Amino acid sequence: xxTAVASLPRSARAGRAEGRRSHSGAVxxxxxxxxxxxxxxxxxxxxLTSFHSESDASTNPPSIGAPLTLAGYRDFFGSSTGTxxxxxxxxxxxxxxxxxxxxxxxxxxxxxxxxxxxxxxxTDVMFxxxxxxxxxxxxxxxxxxxxxxxxxxxxxxxxxxILYTSMNLPIAVWMMRSFLAEVPPAxxxxxxxxxxGLLYQLRKIIVPIAMPGIAATSLICFIFSWNELLFARVLTxxxxxxxxxxxxxxxxxxxxxxxxVCAAATIVSLPVLVAGFAAQDKLVQGLSLGAxx
Amino acid sequence: MTSQLTAAQPAPVQAGRARxxxxxxRAGKLPARERWIRxxxxxxxxxxxxxxxxxxxxxxxxxxxxxxxxxxxxxKGWAGFGNYRxxxxxxxxxxxxxxxxxxxxxxxxxxxxxxxxxxxxxxxxFFGRGIVRTLMIAPFLIVPVAAALLFKHGIYxxxxxxxxxxxxxxxxxxxxxxxxxxxxxxxxxxxLEAELIWQWTPFMMLILLAGLQSRDRxxxxxxxxxxxxxxxxFRFITLPHMRKYLELGGLLGTIYIVQNFxxxxxxxxxxxxxxxxxxxxxxxxxxxxDYGLASAQxxxxxxxxxxxxxxxxxxxxxxxxxxxxx
Numbered sequence: 024x025x026t027a028v029a030s031l032p033r034s035a036r037a038g039r040a041e042g043r044r045s046h047s048g049a050v051x052x053x054x055x056x057x058x059x060x061x062x063x064x065x066x067x068x069x070x071l072t073s074f075h076s077e078s079d080a081s082t083n084p085p086s087i088g089a090p091l092t093l094a095g096y097r098d099f100f101g102s103s104t105g106t107x108x109x110x111x112x113x114x115x116x117x118x119x120x121x122x123x124x125x126x127x128x129x130x131x132x133x134x135x136x137x138x139x140x141x142x143x144x145x146t147d148v149m150f151x152x153x154x155x156x157x158x159x160x161x162x163x164x165x166x167x168x169x170x171x172x173x174x175x176x177x178x179x180x181x182x183x184x185i186l187y188t189s190m191n192l193p194i195a196v197w198m199m200r201s202f203l204a205e206v207p208p209a210x211x212x213x214x215x216x217x218x219x220g221l222l223y224q225l226r227k228i229i230v231p232i233a234m235p236g237i238a239a240t241s242l243i244c245f246i247f248s249w250n251e252l253l254f255a256r257v258l259t260x261x262x263x264x265x266x267x268x269x270x271x272x273x274x275x276x277x278x279x280x281x282x283x284v285c286a287a288a289t290i291v292s293l294p295v296l297v298a299g300f301a302a303q304d305k306l307v308q309g310l311s312l313g314a315x316x
Numbered sequence: 317m318t319s320q321l322t323a324a325q326p327a328p329v330q331a332g333r334a335r336x337x338x339x340x341x342r343a344g345k346l347p348a349r350e351r352w353i354r355x356x357x358x359x360x361x362x363x364x365x366x367x368x369x370x371x372x373x374x375x376x377x378x379x380x381x382x383x384x385x386x387x388x389x390x391x392k393g394w395a396g397f398g399n400y401r402x403x404x405x406x407x408x409x410x411x412x413x414x415x416x417x418x419x420x421x422x423x424x425x426x427x428x429x430x431x432x433x434x435x436x437x438x439x440x441x442f443f444g445r446g447i448v449r450t451l452m453i454a455p456f457l458i459v460p461v462a463a464a465l466l467f468k469h470g471i472y473x474x475x476x477x478x479x480x481x482x483x484x485x486x487x488x489x490x491x492x493x494x495x496x497x498x499x500x501x502x503x504x505x506x507x508l509e510a511e512l513i514w515q516w517t518p519f520m521m522l523i524l525l526a527g528l529q530s531r532d533r534x535x536x537x538x539x540x541x542x543x544x545x546x547x548x549x550f551r552f553i554t555l556p557h558m559r560k561y562l563e564l565g566g567l568l569g570t571i572y573i574v575q576n577f578x579x580x581x582x583x584x585x586x587x588x589x590x591x592x593x594x595x596x597x598x599x600x601x602x603x604x605x606d607y608g609l610a611s612a613q614x615x616x617x618x619x620x621x622x623x624x625x626x627x628x629x630x631x632x633x634x635x636x637x638x639x640x641x642x
Binding site: 048049051052054055056058059060062063064065066068069072080081082083084085129130132133135136137140141142143146148150151152153154155156157158159160161162163164165166167168169170185186188189192193196246249250252253256257266267270271273274280281284285287288289291292295296299300303306307310311312 | 356357369433443444448451454484517519594597610629
């Protein structure tokens with residue numbers, strides 16, 4: 024009798040607590056949705072506006088249901104001005120892809136010498152790499168500009184490739200080291216006892232294990248190079264201008280331009296959006312310098 | 317998603333530390349030839365980095381002591397500490413130092429806090445969690461210049477921006493006229509910071525969410541069994557575990573936001589007191605063509621960054637030391 028009396032309220036209490044928890048769970052879930060929508064509204068607004076006509080894009084209150092048109096995109100691709108953005112997008116792609124390959128070629132051996140067969144004081148080397156990221160690039164910009172002027176490298180995509188390589192190399196070394204540190208030394212020892220050479224070890228053991236890390240590193244280096252503005256703005260002119268610089272030169276005209284700007288912003292962001300969404304986990308690994316796996 | 321800080325593996329750490337010790341002592345006694353063989357793969361990257369990133373700073377240091385304005389080349393000469401006197405006596409530069417600090421601190425702290433709230437919300441199962449996470453990443457994947465243009469023209473614009481447009485739409489429902497402030501003129505610093513917070517919160521959220529998901533669930537469950545409230549569990553178990561992730565996010569965010577150029581350049585062009593240091597140096601060099609002064613500013617910024625960096629590197633090295641044991 025007493026047990027029954029005692030157990031009844033307890034189960035009732037538990038049930039109530041359960042109900043409260045699932046209730047508050049739904050509230051918290053809704054809150055998460057609400058915050059995510061607030062954060063994504065500017066992006067949706069950009070995409071929607073890019074498909075509106077210039078006059079619909081600049082109404083107040085906004086014309087959300089206005090008819091869709093490709094006029095903004097046609098304008099961006101030069102239907103009215105005659106300037107095609109393709110050379111600039113191609114420059115961005117060249118600078119980003121070539122510098123990413125160079126970064127990998129320099130960073131993977133360096134990371135090998137910092138993890139699998141480490142040099143003495145390798146932690147000091149790691150911190151030297153990271154410390155170069157903390158110095159503002161703008162402080163070294165003037166000598167680079169003067170040097171480029173002297174050797175006739177201004178407005179040359181190779182200069183940007185070199186600078187982007189140096190900009191991303193420290194990040195890549197940090198990331199690749201943390202991924203190569205995953206390779207179990209025992210396997211390498213066993214392989215070398217069995218007579219496997221360094222190249223064989225690299226090809227059959229190290230690269231397969233580090234492949235996800237190489238992908239994450241490439242993604243981050245590509246995004247940072249693609250996004251870069253300061254160097255590109257100061258060091259390029261007509262020939263080597265990149266996508267972001269082209270974007271800034273876009274808003275000089277009088278009159279309505281919001282739809283065109285939104286179309287341009289969407290196109291320039293598209294490679295990063297696609298790559299980033301496709302490889303969300305790689306993004307996390309990369310942004311945390313490989314600390315988060 | 318399998319996410320854990322590489323340091324968070326207690327068992328292998330011990331074994332790894334012993335192995336590491338053995339490896340290090342072996343490396344210490346290596347013959348010179350073997351030491352150079354080990355160094356060889358490191359050297360191309362290291363030498364490249366020193367040439368491209370360190371030599372320009374040396375040049376900056378030299379130029380900072382010269383009187384050199386590209387607009388009057390005949391005046392070129394030795395300036396001694398003249399440029400530095402200008403740097404420290406210039407009130408606009410002092411203002412830009414202050415704004416750089418305020419902007420960086422505001423953006424990093426607010427986006428860390430927001431990122432933490434969102435990460436905690438996303439750490440629990442609910443309907444459409446994967447979609448919410450994907451949506452949350454989007455702001456970070458917009459090219460910074462594009463995002464800045466979008467905010468300046470598409471959102472803050474007083475006559476057709478989304479902000480005033482939305483106000484208008486809501487007030488219209490009640491048949492009233494909405495206030496239509498000129499956001500950028502009225503609150504240039506806050507609007508600039510808001511745009512950066514919008515871009516950087518997803519970054520913080522991703523790092524913090526990975527941290528939350530690497531936490532040992534059983535410890536949290538045990539705390540609940542022992543009668544801990546959700547707040548206590550968060551305060552005494554989750555938060556200490558999250559410390560290194562908060563530090564990592566804070567450090568990386570600081571590195572990138574201190575150097576921000578894109579947003580300042582695009583949204584306000586440094587006007588209305590929003591010129592941060594990178595923008596001010598860019599102005600001195602690119603518009604005023606005062607190479608000597610720009611270099612002196614650069615040197616001051618580098619010295620300041622070095623002071624912050626030493627402090628920041630200590631934070632990283634505490635993260636790193638745990639990982640070195642592997």
